[in-house]
Amino acid sequence: MAGQRTLVDKIWDDHVVAEDPGAPSVLAIDLHLVHEVTSPQAFTGLRRRGLKVRHPERTVATADHSVPTTPRNLPILDELAAAQVAQLETNCREFGIPLHGLGSPSQGIVHVIGPQLGLTQPGMTIVCGDSHTSTHGAFGALAFGIGTSEVEMVLATQCLLQRRPKTYEVRIDGRLAPGVSAKDVILALLARIGVAGGTGHVFEYRGAAIEALSMDQRMTICNMSIEGGARAGLVAPDDTTFEFLAGRAHAPKGAAWDSAAARWRSLPTDDGAAFDRSVTIDASALEPMITYGTNPGMGLPISARVPDPGAAEDDSRRRGLEQALTYMDLQPGQPLLGQKVDVVFIGSCTNGRISDLRLAAAALKGRRVAEGVRLLVVPGSDEVKREAEREGLDEIFRAAGADWREAGCSMCIAMNGDQLSPGQYAVSTSNRNFEGRQGKGGRTFLASPLTAAASAVAGVIADPRLLPGIEQLAAVGGR
Amino acid sequence: MPDRYASFASRVIPLPAENVDTDQIVPARYLKITDKDGLADALFRDWRFEADGSVKEPAFVLDQPEMAGRRILLAGDNFGCGSSREHAPWALVAWGINAVITTSCADIFRGNALKNGLLPIVVDPERHRQLFELVGREPDVELTVDLASQVVHLPGDEDLPFDVDPFSKLMLLEGTDELGYLLGKAPAIEAWEAAHAPRVDTRERTGTSA
Numbered sequence: 092m093a094g095q096r097t098l099v100d101k102i103w104d105d106h107v108v109a110e111d112p113g114a115p116s117v118l119a120i121d122l123h124l125v126h127e128v129t130s131p132q133a134f135t136g137l138r139r140r141g142l143k144v145r146h147p148e149r150t151v152a153t154a155d156h157s158v159p160t161t162p163r164n165l166p167i168l169d170e171l172a173a174a175q176v177a178q179l180e181t182n183c184r185e186f187g188i189p190l191h192g193l194g195s196p197s198q199g200i201v202h203v204i205g206p207q208l209g210l211t212q213p214g215m216t217i218v219c220g221d222s223h224t225s226t227h228g229a230f231g232a233l234a235f236g237i238g239t240s241e242v243e244m245v246l247a248t249q250c251l252l253q254r255r256p257k258t259y260e261v262r263i264d265g266r267l268a269p270g271v272s273a274k275d276v277i278l279a280l281l282a283r284i285g286v287a288g289g290t291g292h293v294f295e296y297r298g299a300a301i302e303a304l305s306m307d308q309r310m311t312i313c314n315m316s317i318e319g320g321a322r323a324g325l326v327a328p329d330d331t332t333f334e335f336l337a338g339r340a341h342a343p344k345g346a347a348w349d350s351a352a353a354r355w356r357s358l359p360t361d362d363g364a365a366f367d368r369s370v371t372i373d374a375s376a377l378e379p380m381i382t383y384g385t386n387p388g389m390g391l392p393i394s395a396r397v398p399d400p401g402a403a404e405d406d407s408r409r410r411g412l413e414q415a416l417t418y419m420d421l422q423p424g425q426p427l428l429g430q431k432v433d434v435v436f437i438g439s440c441t442n443g444r445i446s447d448l449r450l451a452a453a454a455l456k457g458r459r460v461a462e463g464v465r466l467l468v469v470p471g472s473d474e475v476k477r478e479a480e481r482e483g484l485d486e487i488f489r490a491a492g493a494d495w496r497e498a499g500c501s502m503c504i505a506m507n508g509d510q511l512s513p514g515q516y517a518v519s520t521s522n523r524n525f526e527g528r529q530g531k532g533g534r535t536f537l538a539s540p541l542t543a544a545a546s547a548v549a550g551v552i553a554d555p556r557l558l559p560g561i562e563q564l565a566a567v568g569g570r
Numbered sequence: 571m572p573d574r575y576a577s578f579a580s581r582v583i584p585l586p587a588e589n590v591d592t593d594q595i596v597p598a599r600y601l602k603i604t605d606k607d608g609l610a611d612a613l614f615r616d617w618r619f620e621a622d623g624s625v626k627e628p629a630f631v632l633d634q635p636e637m638a639g640r641r642i643l644l645a646g647d648n649f650g651c652g653s654s655r656e657h658a659p660w661a662l663v664a665w666g667i668n669a670v671i672t673t674s675c676a677d678i679f680r681g682n683a684l685k686n687g688l689l690p691i692v693v694d695p696e697r698h699r700q701l702f703e704l705v706g707r708e709p710d711v712e713l714t715v716d717l718a719s720q721v722v723h724l725p726g727d728e729d730l731p732f733d734v735d736p737f738s739k740l741m742l743l744e745g746t747d748e749l750g751y752l753l754g755k756a757p758a759i760e761a762w763e764a765a766h767a768p769r770v771d772t773r774e775r776t777g778t779s780a
Contacts (some may be wrong), residue, residue: 129602
């Protein structure tokens with residue numbers, strides 16, 4: 092056993108700065124991502140103690156959570172949001188932190204721009220005051236969300252105090268059927284293990300189905316690790332990873348690339364290394380998934396019926412299910428297919444990358460959004476927006492009757508005015524269906540971009556496998 | 571810097587819901603602040619108030635008059651899941667809550683809570699069920715949280731022991747914080763950095779691609 096280590100073990104061991112008996116490890120952080128919502132109180136703390144940012148050149152900021160997705164020449168109407176974005180600009184200027192702010196061609200959702208700029212690299216430790224930092228694990232980095240007190244610690248010391256996490260192997264064997272994508276894989280995992288299934292652990296996603304995925308799709312899966320209770324989720328770096336990274340703005344070049352790549356190739360889990368837990372899912376048996384309840388673990392194959400709380404295994408589960416169905420105004424036993432939809436949201440750090448938009452556009456091409464349905468398409472970054480426009484995807488969205496917006500978190504977190512009205516139903520490609528997450532009283536069905544697009548056209552929850560030419564459509568995702 | 575975490579006695583606020591996420595504890599629209607003010611009013615906002623700001627009928631448990639001043643929340647499994655927002659423990663503490671008894675806490679929430687004078691107390695499902703029964707039977711029962719000896723004292727002479735990370739316990743009892751400890755590690759951090767080249771420079775692009 093000794094000597095055989097997992098990917099997580101290797102990254103961890105590479106970053107331990109100090110270990111006192113009884114205390115957590117002092118863990119060095121390679122990259123710290125900062126945004127406007129969870130950082131202001133941390134900078135206030137630095138000022139109060141008279142501290143500097145130890146490594147502004149290992150820190151990077153953007154404004155994404157509370158920013159409007161209306162045209163950038165318009166002011167931020169929400170005074171609180173405007174003040175928060177202005178505070179981020181002040182903090183970055185004062186402490187010397189590079190900011191990809193509003194109006195910058197590299198602005199976007201923090202978990203979209205990190206990979207896009209080549210800042211996210213294998214073997215790194217990456218943190219951000221945001222639980223979806225797990226996204227960066229797709230590159231074989233140990234990346235996890237932290238609170239604002241920890242943001243302050245990393246700003247001041249470039250280190251964190253952490254206990255070594257347990258490891259959880261998530262093996263996805265087999266091959267996905269056309270119309271079934273990464274989003275369906277992660278929703279299936281969450282339905283299987285529940286929203287607390289990974290607490291105390293870090294997922295490592297492995298197996299043939301994972302190896303076959305593009306980086307965008309791997310990011311979709313790692314992104315929602317936190318919805319299973321795991322702070323991080325990783326995929327071993329491979330040629331797909333290296334192809335994505337090569338040539339990006341902050342990726343190593345020349346001889347530096349060669350030595351980095353050699354290091355990266357030593358990262359994958361050794362044969363025979365032990366995980367604390369393990370689960371296996373057969374990809375070929377998966378259908379498109381959709382959630383029916385108020386946490387991401389309440390998901391079902393799209394052709395299934397809403398479960399009966401009466402059949403729950405205990406009282407606590409039954410009450411939880413009853414509360415969820417009451418909030419969603421759904422009946423036990425009713426089919427999800429055909430359920431009315433008011434809004435469709437395509438975007439977020441889960442599914443707001445270029446391949447997601449390509450898939451959605453392919454499904455929408457030559458079609459119209461159903462009468463009475465609002466389709467909001469929000470690119471994950473300004474670069475994603477430009478690329479989509481180069482490819483003419485914006486024209487397809489507009490012709491279908493969709494609203495094509497500027498980059499940001501938008502209706503995933505509904506802080507910026509993009510939100511559901513009370514009682515509205517949305518099919519959303521985002522990551523959380525919590526009560527009120529997309530607007531007070533709003534009701535969310537989480538699904539893939541293909542399912543979202545199919546549902547927008549149908550005006551009801553629709554099976555993407557019934558889209559004409561689904562075999563060709565499913566191949567569009569690509570890199 | 572937080573106060574020292576002293577032993578205290580309190581009656582209990584029962585919240586028998588599983589998977590209470592941090593979006594319920596503090597809805598996202600209250601995160602547009604740059605300080606920590608006003609969060610007690612944002613706590614469980616949408617479970618407590620109607621859209622017009624009036625208290626819901628019947629009132630959510632926190633707004634029942636007899637709950638005022640109570641410092642222990644007895645909650646369901648997987649408390650604090652979801653978003654990493656530290657606003658969640660800030661809001662709970664601002665309202666007056668200093669301990670959450672549950673069967674499990676989400677990882678990020680637990681870390682945030684321990685840095686803010688909010689003690690997550692994890693008990694096994696059977697003891698958890700018994701506690702809910704006790705509070706159901708005797709709504710005004712008083713428990714004593716004793717972090718130093720890691721027990722909750724129940725009425726009669728019963729003690730409920732709990733685990734806590736020894737380092738977090740020390741921090742709470744001394745009213746100190748982790749940043750102070752980390753700053754004290756500066757020599758070790760400098761030595762480590764001298765031996766490890768930085769992995770990336772966020773200021774300098776290495777090539778021409780956008």
